[in-house]
Structure formats: C-alpha cells, structure tokens
Amino acid sequence: MVGRESMLQENNQVFIAQHEDKWFGVIVDEKDRLVTSAFSDNQEKLTRHLSHMSGNAHPVEKDHWLIKEMIRVYNGKETSRPIEIDFRNVSDFKRNVYQVLQSIPAGKVTTYGSISKAIGSGPRAVGTAVASNPYSPFIPCHRVVPADMSIGNYSMNGKPSTEGCEVKRELLEKEGVVFRGDKIEASSLWKPRA
DNA sequence: TAGCAGATACCTT
DNA sequence: AAGGTATCTGCTA
Numbered sequence A: 001m002v003g004r005e006s007m008l009q010e011n012n013q014v015f016i017a018q019h020e021d022k023w024f025g026v027i028v029d030e031k032d033r034l035v036t037s038a039f040s041d042n043q044e045k046l047t048r049h050l051s052h053m054s055g056n057a058h059p060v061e062k063d064h065w066l067i068k069e070m071i072r073v074y075n076g077k078e079t080s081r082p083i084e085i086d087f088r089n090v091s092d093f094k095r096n097v098y099q100v101l102q103s104i105p106a107g108k109v110t111t112y113g114s115i116s117k118a119i120g121s122g123p124r125a126v127g128t129a130v131a132s133n134p135y136s137p138f139i140p141c142h143r144v145v146p147a148d149m150s151i152g153n154y155s156m157n158g159k160p161s162t163e164g165c166e167v168k169r170e171l172l173e174k175e176g177v178v179f180r181g182d183k184i185e186a187s188s189l190w191k192p193r194a
Numbered sequence B: 001t002a003g004c005a006g007a008t009a010c011c012t013t
Numbered sequence C: 001a002a003g004g005t006a007t008c009t010g011c012t013a
Helices: A043-053 A065-074 A092-102 A112-119 A123-131 A162-175
Strands: A013-019 A022-028 A034-040
Touching: A013 A043, A013 A065, A022 A043, A022 A065, A034 A043, A034 A065, A092 A112, A092 A123, A112 A123
Parallel strands: none
Antiparallel strands: A013 A022, A022 A034
16 A cells, blocks of 8 residues: 555556457556556566556456557557547656657657757656656657667567567558668658757 | 767656 | 666777
C-alpha cells in the first residue's frame, strides 16, 4: 500500500490479447484513457512488464478496443479515432518530449538532438525520456533516431535489444520511411520547430 | 567515411 | 549531490 507504487491509480485495468505472432497489452484508467501500452512476441515477458507497470495488477486475457487500435498502428495505419492518454504518472519533462513525438508525421523520423533543441534540453536527456516511453507505439518513439540517421535503439518490455531494433525498423518501413542500407534517407527526416 | 574518445547538458533519485 | 544516459562533435586515419 505504500512505496513507489502509491503513485499508481487503484482503478486501472490491464488487458492482453494475441494477434498473429505477437501479444499486445494495455493498462487503462477508470475513464479508459491509456496509462501504458506495450507489445511483445513473448506472452510471459509482456505479462511481467505490464504487471510491474501497473503495480502488480494481474493482466486479464481479453480484447480491448485500445488493443485493436494498437494493432492498427503496429501495422503502419492511423488510429480510427483519437486516443486519450493518461499522463498523470509521468514527469513534466517527459510530457514535453512526448508532445514533440506526437507531432512527428508518420513516415518521417527526427533526431534526439533536434528534439532537445526544440525544447531547450540536451540530447542525452531526451534519450532517457524517449527510452522510457510507456505509450508505445501510440506515442511514436520509434520515429526518433541518432543524428547519423542509423536505426539506433529500441526497447521491448523495458530493455533495449537487437530484436527491438528489428521491430523499430519494421515499424518505420511499414510507415514508408526509406532506408538505404542501414541508414535512413535524408528525405525521411523531419525537424520539430521550437 | 568510419571509428573513437571526450565533452556536455540535464534528468532522476 | 551523485550517477547515468536509446547523444553529439570533432579529431584521426
């Protein structure tokens, strides 16, 4: 009842569902706003991650409209309606970063450095904020890459991994980002305006 | 053009 | 007050 989980809301619910070879999960608040979303090729990893994020709530194996929307985004499509996000347990700094992420057009990428310039911060700090994005893929942290336009890193269920990088590339390619070898073409670069 | 320090800025606990 | 970072830049060859 005490400790760092005290920030988390009591009325949150956790759902997971399978689609083709992957598992998708959401944590929603009492008004069906998004608290956390995540996906994985491993049901147990996803369950552990969501359980941890929710303060040990047990995920229910049941579909949810937000999961359907998440699968659309995963396949490179737009959501069919706006998603309301519960920002209550993220810092002001992260909210600023996530706001910029939401303005990156589909099919484009931007860099940690240009985000940091836009919000008056530093690139490494932006990196940590992006890395801990709880709303993936709705808030598109996969559209942020290093300044050399390589693929960079991507976390699945908490930690960066090589499979994560592959998923990141898949997501970008489905959206229409153009690769040449292991680098992204300059034509796919988008820069936020301060 | 690729690889590698060193530097920087700043968020988090 | 210290630790950590999903970075950047310029220097080398």
